[in-house]
Amino acid sequence: MQKDNDxxxxxxxxxxxxxxxxxxxxxxxxTPVIHAVxxxxxxxxxxxxxxxxxxxxxxxSTIGRQIVALEKPxxxxxxYQGESLSDMPFDRLRKIRTQIQMxxxxxxxxxxxxxxxxxxLADPMLYHGIVGKDGLDAEIDRLMDLVGLPRSMKHxxxxxxxxxxxxxxxxxxxxxxxxxxIVCDEPVSxxxxxxxxxxxxxxxxxxDELKLTYVFISHGLGAxxxxxxxxxxxxxxxxxxxxxxQELFDDPVHPYTNALFDASPLPVPKLRGxxxxxxxxxxxxxxxxxxxxxxxxxxxxxxxxxMTEDPKLIPVEEGSGHKxxxxxxxxxxxxxxxxx
Amino acid sequence: MDNLxxxxxxxxxxxxxxxxxxxVDKVSFAVKxxxxxxxxxxxxxxxSMTALSIxxxxxxxxxxIDGSIVFDGKNLLDMDEKELxxxxxxxxxxxxxxxxxxLNPVLTxxxxxxxxxxxxxxxxxxxAAEYAVKMLSKVGLPDPEAVMRKYPHMxxxxxxxxxxxxxxxxxxxxxxxxxxxxxxxxxxxxxxxMKLLSDLQKEFHMSIILIxxxxxxxxxxxxxxxxxxxxxxxEEASVYDIFDHPAHPYTQALLESVxxxxxxxxxxxxxxxxxxxxxxxxxxxxxxxERCPYTVPLCRHEQAYTEFRKGHFVRCHRxxxxxxxxxxxx
Numbered sequence: 126m127q128k129d130n131d132x133x134x135x136x137x138x139x140x141x142x143x144x145x146x147x148x149x150x151x152x153x154x155x156t157p158v159i160h161a162v163x164x165x166x167x168x169x170x171x172x173x174x175x176x177x178x179x180x181x182x183x184x185x186s187t188i189g190r191q192i193v194a195l196e197k198p199x200x201x202x203x204x205y206q207g208e209s210l211s212d213m214p215f216d217r218l219r220k221i222r223t224q225i226q227m228x229x230x231x232x233x234x235x236x237x238x239x240x241x242x243x244x245x246l247a248d249p250m251l252y253h254g255i256v257g258k259d260g261l262d263a264e265i266d267r268l269m270d271l272v273g274l275p276r277s278m279k280h281x282x283x284x285x286x287x288x289x290x291x292x293x294x295x296x297x298x299x300x301x302x303x304x305x306x307i308v309c310d311e312p313v314s315x316x317x318x319x320x321x322x323x324x325x326x327x328x329x330x331x332x333d334e335l336k337l338t339y340v341f342i343s344h345g346l347g348a349x350x351x352x353x354x355x356x357x358x359x360x361x362x363x364x365x366x367x368x369x370x371q372e373l374f375d376d377p378v379h380p381y382t383n384a385l386f387d388a389s390p391l392p393v394p395k396l397r398g399x400x401x402x403x404x405x406x407x408x409x410x411x412x413x414x415x416x417x418x419x420x421x422x423x424x425x426x427x428x429x430x431x432m433t434e435d436p437k438l439i440p441v442e443e444g445s446g447h448k449x450x451x452x453x454x455x456x457x458x459x460x461x462x463x464x465x
Numbered sequence: 466m467d468n469l470x471x472x473x474x475x476x477x478x479x480x481x482x483x484x485x486x487x488x489v490d491k492v493s494f495a496v497k498x499x500x501x502x503x504x505x506x507x508x509x510x511x512x513s514m515t516a517l518s519i520x521x522x523x524x525x526x527x528x529x530i531d532g533s534i535v536f537d538g539k540n541l542l543d544m545d546e547k548e549l550x551x552x553x554x555x556x557x558x559x560x561x562x563x564x565x566x567x568l569n570p571v572l573t574x575x576x577x578x579x580x581x582x583x584x585x586x587x588x589x590x591x592x593a594a595e596y597a598v599k600m601l602s603k604v605g606l607p608d609p610e611a612v613m614r615k616y617p618h619m620x621x622x623x624x625x626x627x628x629x630x631x632x633x634x635x636x637x638x639x640x641x642x643x644x645x646x647x648x649x650x651x652x653x654x655x656x657x658x659m660k661l662l663s664d665l666q667k668e669f670h671m672s673i674i675l676i677x678x679x680x681x682x683x684x685x686x687x688x689x690x691x692x693x694x695x696x697x698x699x700e701e702a703s704v705y706d707i708f709d710h711p712a713h714p715y716t717q718a719l720l721e722s723v724x725x726x727x728x729x730x731x732x733x734x735x736x737x738x739x740x741x742x743x744x745x746x747x748x749x750x751x752x753x754x755e756r757c758p759y760t761v762p763l764c765r766h767e768q769a770y771t772e773f774r775k776g777h778f779v780r781c782h783r784x785x786x787x788x789x790x791x792x793x794x795x
Contacts, residue, residue, distance in 0.1 A: 180651035244643045265701040287740045317507040318678060322722035322736035344651065347724035351734055371730060390681025392723055394704045397685050403660060407621045 135306060135338055137170040140201035143187050147412055161187040163362035166438070169306070170183060174332065174339040176345060176353030178368070178385070181456035182411055184360040185342045189308045192340060193227045194218060215248060217222075223253050226299035230311035232291035236283040242269075243279045243293055246301045253302050264301075271334075272297045273327060289320035296327065300335070306455045308340045313348055327353055346389045350374065353445075358382050361411060361419040378441060378449045378458060381420050418451070426453055468495040469639055469672050477514050477523065489748040490696040491532070496640065501666065501673045501681045503704075505719075506693035507741055512676050515693075516642050519674075520553045521546075537639070555585045558633040562645035564625040568617040568760035574601075574628055575613030577637065585636045600631040600789070605661060623654035627661070634665060641666075644676045659685060680723045684708060692716045695745040695752040700768060702777040710791050712777065712784040715753045718790075751781065759789055769791050 142165075144158040162184040169175050169192075177185045185318050191203050194210040202209045205221060213221065231237040232298040236245060246265050251429050256264045269276045272293040283291055292312060299307050309328065313321040329352055332339060344351050349356060350370055357367040358381065366379040377383050380402070387401035404423045409415050415422050436450040441458065449455055477489040489511040496502050506512045517523050519534055519541065534541045538558060552570065553559075561567045571579055578600070579593040587598060594613070601609035604627040617625055626646065633641055643662070647655040654693065663686055666673055675686060683690055685706040692713065700713040711717045721735035739756045750765040751757070757764070763782055772778050773785045783789050 180653065232567060289740060318680070318743070319507060319719060319722050319737035320740065322734045323738075325724070325734055326736055345724075346652075346726050350726050351724040351728075353487075374726060379480075385652055388652040389726055390655075390659075390679065391718065391727065392680045392684045392708065392725055394684045394687075394708050394734045401656070403656055405657075407623055407654065408651065 129180075132170040132173075134166075134168040135171045135206065136166040137204040138165060138169075138191070138201070139186070139204070141165045141167075141188070141191060141198050142192060142200045143184070143196065144196060144199045157412050160362050160414050161411060162191070162198075163414070165362075167357065167364065167367075169338065169340060170238065170355075171338055172303075172336060173355055174341055174353045176338065176356040177342045177348035177359060178344065178349050178356060179359035180344060180408060182361075183409060184362040184411075185359050186310050188359075189227070189310045189342050192306075192308050193225050193372065194222065195227075204263075223255075223302040224305045226302065226304040226307050228292075228295050228299050228307060228309045228312045230314055232288070232295045232315075233283070235297070236291065236294060238283055240279050241282055242297075244300055245283075245294065246279075246320055248299070250301050255302055268297045268301055269331075270400060271300065271331065287320075288316050289323055292324050293327065294332070296324075300331070302360065304337070306338045306340070308342070310342045311344070314343065314345065328352060346385065358385065361409065361414050361449065363419060365420065367438070372447050376441075376447075378447075378452045378454050379420075380424050380454060381424050384423075422426045428453055467498075469498045469500075469537065470496040470674075471535040472519070473513075473533045473535070475515065475518065475534065476530050477511070477518055477527055478530050479527050480498045481526060485530075485670055485743060485791045487530070488527075488696050489518070490746070492693075492698050493697070494691060494701065496672045496674060498639070498672055499666075499670045501663075501675060501686055502691065503675045503677060503687035503689070504691045504693055505677060505680065505683055507678060509741060509743070509781050510693045512693050515645055516559075516644050516674060520557060520559060521549050522559070545689060554581065555636045556638055557640045557642065558636070558638045560626075560629050560633050560641060560646045561642040562648050564622065564629050564649070565617070566768070567629060568625060570617055572616075573613065574615055574617065574620070578613070581632055582635050597631075597635070601628070603634070603665075604628075604631045605657075606631075612767070618683070621654075622650050623657060624652060626654075626658055630658070630661065630665070634669070634677045637669065637673060640672045640674065640675070645678070647677075647682070648677075648679070654764075655682075661776075662686070681719060681725075695742055695748070697752060697780060698778070699753070700777075700779045706774075706777050708752075710777075710788065712773070712779045712791065713753075713781050714757045714759050714784070714789055717741050718756075759783055 141162055143162040144160055147157045147159055165282050177188060179185045191198050195421045199212050202211060243265055246268055247261055265279055266276050269279055274290060274293050313324050325348060331337060334434060341352050351369050355369050356373050357364045366382045377386060384402045406423050411424055417433045418431040418436050421427040436452055438448040438450045439455060441447045441449055473493050474491045475489060476487060476491055478485050478487045492515060504512045518529050529542060564741055575597060578597040582588050582593040582596055584636040598609045598613060599613055606624060606627050608613050647658050677683060690704050691698055691708040694715050700716045711720055718737045722737060724734055737756050745752050751768045754760055754764050768780045768782060770778055770780045779785060
């Protein structure tokens with residue numbers, strides 16, 4: 126596999142933390158905080174699709190919002206080509222924002238219901254000076270072609286489209302300012318399966334044509350595997366494992382990664398009786414995450430040390446891009462390999 | 466073996482401003498005792514309407530316009546509300562997708578659960594409470610006495626769904642209708658609930674009608690599968706036949722469009738072009754026509770639903786004659 130240092134990071138996230146005050150509780154000195162993202166280091170390389178997977182409340186969408194600078198991090202930095210997004214003056218940020226765009230899950234509420242598709246696409250382009258008034262029509266036709274919508278539909282309103290078509294408008298809206306990076310936050314979760322495949326294929330095709338970089342956030346493992354070149358698995362505000370897609374599926378190390386793979390239903394009835402790791406209990410609250418390894422309350426391999434020691438992301442081998450935050454299984458794995 | 470539930474020629478329509486829109490069009494199916502039947506389809510295909518109509522829970526502007534629903538020898542459509550109340554919650558129960566809205570937020574779990582037990586089983590307050598605790602531990606809730614005193618918002622989604630299942634099981638039903646029971650849950654929790662449902666189903670020898678859009682879940686749980694599209698049944702067969710020899714082009718396309726974590730990584734995901742028709746009652750002939758890769762002029766005519774192999778039904782004249790290649794699936 127490719128070594129990290131051969132590649133060009135577009136975005137470097139370092140020590141990122143984002144806490145939210147828990148709404149409506151104990152207003153005053155001791156407002157409890159939700160530890161949405163709690164110490165994440167991550168690089169996003171040019172031309173890759175980084176998948177971020179995890180269950181609800183693990184902080185995957187929060188990372189997405191930090192990358193497009195919709196919110197300021199509590200601490201840590203998101204560095205885009207050498208510049209920290211959180212310390213940037215607004216004018217500069219406004220320019221940078223054309224290069225980092227977002228596609229949202231709910232195309233219903235992320236498109237202005239009172240604007241025609243034409244205006245939804247035209248306004249950002251005019252604002253950022255991407256095209257002048259004279260080139261506008263041609264550019265919008267080009268965008269409609271690009272995302273597979275008939276040109277004749279450009280004077281319609283969002284509610285006149287189906288869910289899949291609206292998601293195509295959402296993608297066109299992200300593309301219209303010519304970004305380098307697009308953060309896709311659950312772009313297909315609200316769609317029917319037959320339409321999901323259309324959108325996933327469209328995203329892949331656009332990436333090839335326009336040399337885009339994606340961050341693809343989803344809870345659906347199948348979809349993430351299909352589009353991603355590299356995948357980060359998150360649990361309660363932390364990355365527990367990260368690797369190239371093929372390597373992650375061939376050789377998952379972290380017990381949570383394994384449990385997540387086992388829990389995904391397979392469309393093969395013959396395999397229904399297979400051995401699988403069923404996790405006990407619920408995901409702990411992000412208000413008061415467990416000490417030590419955050420997964421120890423549900424982990425079948427937990428040792429006493431897991432309750433106190435905070436595991437770091439460690440490469441499975443010297444220089445490998447496959448990193449795991451589980452010293453217990455990593456030690457076992459190395460032992461097993463030295464035996465064979 | 467006699468069928469527990471027999472639905473014949475059921476049609477359901479919405480009435481709005483005097484306009485009739487048929488959303489479920491002459492569907493017939495049966496559920497045997499101890500069987501798990503999955504009805505699969507995309508949103509708006511009528512699968513939830515079919516399920517809701519069994520218990521008389523359709524919204525005010527939707528009506529059953531034709532057909533019969535016979536449960537244990539009695540036609541549920543002929544019953545008045547009072548008679549129906551003896552069946553629903555007792556012999557037939559339902560588990561909904563949206564647990565947060567199915568539990569009463571201002572009553573404790575204990576209150577809601579014992580109410581069900583007292584009304585349907587005639588227990589007194591004390592023995593109902595004991596029985597409720599037993600049911601809660603049956604569905605794998607830790608510390609059931611403490612759960613009894615809690616309000617729904619104090620429980621996680623997975624725990625709420627367990628409470629719903631305890632409530633559905635309390636009166637020893639013969640049939641559970643589960644409408645997308647795990648769609649709102651995370652995958653690791655979904656696995657817990659799925660395992661629970663299938664263990665309890667075997668233990669109590671119940672039948673389950675599972676309504677879902679998740680092909681993976683179907684493969685894990687179903688005995689028989691019905692594929693629904695635009696208000697009609699397109700295919701019905703055992704779960705192995707559906708996955709190994711899907712006959713209808715829609716079934717094939719649906720199975721191909723689901724990304725699986727063990728697929729060949731370079732395989733391109735097949736997508737179905739176009740969209741599901743929103744209003745489909747006036748479509749003559751096959752309702753999948755616009756999106757189907759195998760169409761011939763005959764498809765413009767009404768398609769019969771026929772048993773082309775034993776226990777395998779399909780609504781496609783070409784599949785019936787063996788003209789649709791069956792993709793070999795791994």
